[in-house]
Amino acid sequence: MVYYRYSKGDDHLNLKRIPEHIGVIPDGNRRWAQLNGLSKEKGYDHGIDPGFELFKECLELGVKEMTFYGFTQDNTKRPSIQTKAFQKACVDAVKKLLHEDASLLVLGNTESPLFPKELLPYTKERTNIGSGKMKINFLVNYSWWWDLNESYSVKPSGGDPKRYISNNIASKDISRIDLVIRWGGRRRLSGFLPVQTVYSDFYILDELWPAYKKEHLHKALEWYQTQDITLGG
Amino acid sequence: MVYYRYSKGDDHLNLKRIPEHIGVIPDGNRRWAQLNGLSKEKGYDHGIDPGFELFKECLELGVKEMTFYGFTQDNTKRPSIQTKAFQKACVDAVKKLLHEDASLLVLGNTESPLFPKELLPYTKERTNIGSGKMKINFLVNYSWWWDLNESYSVKPSGGDPKRYISNNIASKDISRIDLVIRWGGRRRLSGFLPVQTVYSDFYILDELWPAYKKEHLHKALEWYQTQDITLGG
Numbered sequence: 001m002v003y004y005r006y007s008k009g010d011d012h013l014n015l016k017r018i019p020e021h022i023g024v025i026p027d028g029n030r031r032w033a034q035l036n037g038l039s040k041e042k043g044y045d046h047g048i049d050p051g052f053e054l055f056k057e058c059l060e061l062g063v064k065e066m067t068f069y070g071f072t073q074d075n076t077k078r079p080s081i082q083t084k085a086f087q088k089a090c091v092d093a094v095k096k097l098l099h100e101d102a103s104l105l106v107l108g109n110t111e112s113p114l115f116p117k118e119l120l121p122y123t124k125e126r127t128n129i130g131s132g133k134m135k136i137n138f139l140v141n142y143s144w145w146w147d148l149n150e151s152y153s154v155k156p157s158g159g160d161p162k163r164y165i166s167n168n169i170a171s172k173d174i175s176r177i178d179l180v181i182r183w184g185g186r187r188r189l190s191g192f193l194p195v196q197t198v199y200s201d202f203y204i205l206d207e208l209w210p211a212y213k214k215e216h217l218h219k220a221l222e223w224y225q226t227q228d229i230t231l232g233g
Numbered sequence: 234m235v236y237y238r239y240s241k242g243d244d245h246l247n248l249k250r251i252p253e254h255i256g257v258i259p260d261g262n263r264r265w266a267q268l269n270g271l272s273k274e275k276g277y278d279h280g281i282d283p284g285f286e287l288f289k290e291c292l293e294l295g296v297k298e299m300t301f302y303g304f305t306q307d308n309t310k311r312p313s314i315q316t317k318a319f320q321k322a323c324v325d326a327v328k329k330l331l332h333e334d335a336s337l338l339v340l341g342n343t344e345s346p347l348f349p350k351e352l353l354p355y356t357k358e359r360t361n362i363g364s365g366k367m368k369i370n371f372l373v374n375y376s377w378w379w380d381l382n383e384s385y386s387v388k389p390s391g392g393d394p395k396r397y398i399s400n401n402i403a404s405k406d407i408s409r410i411d412l413v414i415r416w417g418g419r420r421r422l423s424g425f426l427p428v429q430t431v432y433s434d435f436y437i438l439d440e441l442w443p444a445y446k447k448e449h450l451h452k453a454l455e456w457y458q459t460q461d462i463t464l465g466g
Binding site: 162189200201203 | 305307308310311377378379381382384385389394395397398419420421422423424427428430431432433434435436437460463464465466
C-alpha cells in the first residue's frame with residue numbers, strides 16, 4: 001500500500017491509496033464559454049491547459065495511467081463549428097503532450113473522416129515520450145459500440161469470457177479504471193469505456209472543466225480514500 | 234411529455250418527466266443488518282418489502298420498466314451462508330411478485346448451479362401477471378461478462394453495431410435505462426448492465442436499502458427533473 005503525504009504551503013493531503021488508473025470526463029466546456037461571454041465552441045480551447053495541470057498533478061502523486069475522454073462519435077452530431085473546435089482541441093492537446101513524460105495512446109474510430117488525420121501516428125501502438133512514466137490514453141472519435149464491436153472480429157476461443165472480452169475490444173490496451181472523475185455536474189458515463197468502468201468509482205464535480213483547480217482532484221482523491229474496493233464481490 | 238402532479242397529505246411532488254426505465258441497485262443489506270445487531274446475511278430478507286414499496290410507488294407514478302439488481306456471479310464469491318441468504322431472498326421476492334401487476338423476466342446465468350432452480354420458469358420469456366402493466370426485470374446470478382459473452386454466439390451480420398450489440402447480448406429484452414438509483418452510498422455500477430447504462434443518469438442515496446422510504450425515490454425523481462437527456466450527443 002502506497003502512503004502518500006503531500007504538503008505544500010497551505011495544501012495538505014494525506015493519501016494512503018492512490019488510484020492506479022484515473023478516467024477523466026472533462027465536461028462543461030460549452031457551458032463555461034457561455035458563462036464567460038464566449039460562443040459555445042470557444043470553450044474547448046480553454047480545456048487544454050487544465051488537462052496538463054491535472055496530468056502533472058497526477059504524475060507527481062504517482063498515478064500510473066490516465067484516460068482522457070476527448071470526443072465521441074455521439075459528439076460529432078453537434079453543429080460543425082463545434083465539431084471542428086473539439087477536433088482541433090484534441091490535436092493541440094496531443095501535440096502538447098509530446099513534450100511530456102508519457103506513454104501515449106490515441107484511441108478511436110480511425111476509419112471515419114471525423115478522426116483527425118494528424119493523430120493517426122499515435123493510434124497503432126504506444127508512443128513513449130521522455131521517460132514514458134505515465135500511460136496516457138486519449139479517446140478521440142471514440143464510441144462504446146465501436147469499442148465493443150471490434151471484439152466480434154475474432155472468434156471466441158472459449159475460456160474465461162471476462163478475459164476474452166477485455167482482450168478483444170478495441171480498447172484492449174486500456175486497463176481497468178479505478179476512479180472516474182467527471183467535471184460539469186452530470187452523473188453519467190456518456191458511453192465512456194463500458195468494460196473498463198464496470199467496477200469504477202465515480203466522482204462528480206459540479207465545476208465546469210475549464211475552471212479546473214487542483215483542489216478538485218484532491219477532493220476526488222480524499223473521497224476515494226473512504227471507498228472500499230470489492231470488484232463487484 | 235407526461236406531467237405528473239402528486240399530492241398526498243404533506244407530500245407534494247411535481248414531476249414533468251418520469252423516467253421510462255429505472256434501474257435499482259439495492260445495496261447495503263449487510264451493513265444495515267450489522268447496524269441493527271443482526272448477522273450480515275440476515276439483511277437480505279429485510280430487503281424484500283422495500284422492493285415492493287418501491288415497485289408500487291413507481292407503478293403509481295407511471296414508470297414503464299424497472300430492473301432490480303438481485304445478485305451477481307461476483308457476489309457468489311461471498312461466504313456460503315450469505316450466498317444462500319441472497320438466493321433465498323431473490324426467490325421469495327419473485328414469488329411475491331407473482332401477486333402483482335407485472336410483466337416479469339428473470340435474467341442471469343442459468344447454467345450455473347448457483348442459479349436458483351425455482352426461478353427457471355421465468356427466464357425464457359416474460360410472464361404476464363395481472364394486467365402486466367409494468368415490465369419488471371430481475372437480475373439473478375447475473376454478470377456483465379456473461380451478458381456480453383452471449384453476443385459472441387451469433388456471427389455479426391454487419392449493419393449498425395449499436396443495434397447489433399443491443400440485440401444480441403443476453404439482456405437484449407431489457408431496454409435502455411434512463412435512471413439508475415443506488416442505495417448504500419457506493420458510487421459505482423458494480424457490473425450492472427453495461428450496455429443499457431451507457432447513457433443512464435446515476436442517483437446515489439447514502440441510506441441503506443432496507444431503510445428504504447418513498448422519499449428516497451422522490452428525491453431521485455426530483456433530481457432527475459433537472460437533468461437533460463443527450464444520449465451522449
